[in-house]
Amino acid sequence: MVNNIPIFGRFLALFVFCFFLAACDQTSSQTSLLKIGQVEKNNSGWPRSIMTREGLLTLDKQPSRIVSTSVTLSGTLLAINAPLVASGATMANTSVAAEQGFMRQWANVADERGVIPLYQTEPNAEAIIKANPDLIIISATGGDSALKLYDQLKDIAPILVIGYDDKSWIQLADILGNILGLEEQAKTITQRFEKSLKETKSMITLPPQPTTAMVYYQDGTGANIWTTESAQGRILQELGFTIADIPESVKGNISMGMRNDIVIATGERFPDAVTGNSVLLFSASKDREKAFKENHYLRETSAVKNNQVFAVGDDTFRLDYYSATNLLKQLQTQFGHQTHVQ
Template sequence: MTHRTQRLSLWASLLSLCILMTACDDASNKDVSTQSTTQLKIDEVSKDVSGWPRTLMTSHGPVTLTKQPTRIVSTSVTMTGTLLAIDAPIIGSGATIPNTNISDDQGFFTQWSECASKKGLKVLYQTEHNAEAVIRENPDLILISATGGDSALKLYDQLKDIAPTAVINYGDKSWMQLAKVLGNFIGLEENANILIDTFNQQIDQFKEVATLPPQPTTALVYYRDGTGGNIWTSESAQGQLLTQLGFTLSPIPDSMRGDLSMGKRNDIVIASGERFPDALTGNTLLLFATEPPQEAMVKNNAYLAETPAILNNSIYAVGNDTFRLDYFSSSNMIQRLTNLFKKDKHALTSNP
């Protein structure tokens, strides 16, 4: 064999090897892409380099959108507020009981009622989940909450064949975390980031002008009959926001954590009956989902007379709209806390 022939043979072998290695690399890349989707953690989103498709991992498995949705239906009135805040293309929503201290005449939460009206948001049903009402809107994405009174999980099997249907747990997230998840999934991550930056400015401004009441703090929804309350944990949206504002949440005794009458939840601990006073360990009580008149009811509850916050006379209501926190109600809450605890009454103007 001549030297020329040997060289040609060597080059041919090298070329074959390169082709084989390239094919292996392509196969490996495809495996990694597939593997990255299957190995997503719950609430994580994977997306193609071009932006679409996108896949969200949920407790019910992965949900994929091949393009940006334009007709979103929310079966969760709580998640609806965050969708409105990031300007999502939401066309219909479930609602709660109308004309209450937290809802308008349609059953939408008062903190974003005006925004919903401007957007022309349609009420699909009030309290009683209705699959037919959802289907009639011809949605290209359906959102269901995993927990809470507005969870339509019982409709999941019926709705998942109509359109991509994502089950999301808002109970263990701040609204900012929820906005991140939703924004990444539906292609509005920039909107979510801008909104969060704006809100963080409100948090920073509060810290500059506020003097906190005696710490630590117990945050709760107080039962009007005085027999107990639902205490927000550090995993709740309420607890997370308070922590961001500089409050320290008071520890909840382990003996309080046995009541599962509302299902297994990480955001609240139910304290009632004989155990109720023992759960109020904070030097300050913040009363959620209520207005200032209830402060006197708590102070006058003889059953709680020896709790630290009563002895400190440090009890504050933070507003009816704080039972479900979104951008709108969270901003309202910060303004109320500012009015209560600001060093200088003129240091903070109205919310942006």
């Protein structure tokens, strides 16, 4: 009997150890079930975890000094009142950007909150580090992505890598609100916009459908055409627009990386991509309508022949709460009676 006690003890220890491993494996399995963009919260609020394209990110407490390397994401961060202290910027003093390189639709808001520009266009690791962030936000794709600096910055502060090429700004606001502890702020701003969206839908008469929506190149050689998965395409569809199909023969240019929100159409393939009975020109003012209609290569497209080409504003390339609200105003002006959108 005495000789059996150590054996029993060893079996008991082995059982407890195996049970512990199983429990750990279950916890790991539950966490790994998170899809990209999904947030898991502790019952007390913190910590919070989010699955990113670079793996699981866990924040132990609410960030207080956020640095955004993406000028696209910065607008949404400002809209939900995130503690944004610095942001990457784009080329300054253009039709879309103000003096500091911030997007015109929210440049004044950034100035009022003391947000500093880190750099213009080309990501700078030293500038990001100097801002002393407790969270760095990087876009997974797009011209404003600083993903190439990930390895340099990952030991400086937690990094949230998030894509905007397959989400509306409302979806981004929801995800960012959940991981940053700003759920109520995100809910308030999205509900306000959705109310304006419904009002706009009720007051406009759509141009002939379907619609090709695009950013038309200044030199007239092509365009970035918005897909149904783009933030722009999603808003248009909610308003009742039908996004025109883009022929497979046009697709294939991945010079901007693999993206879900745009199809790049240039050269001889460009006219084949303009299949809509109407065309909406994003990131464009009224003068771009004339330039588009006078493009020799586009004269046989349905939209040009029937004079159904419309510019919808300089600030509609990168959508956030501010620019999306301005887009609604533009559409009201083009296709309905003008009214105030809050």
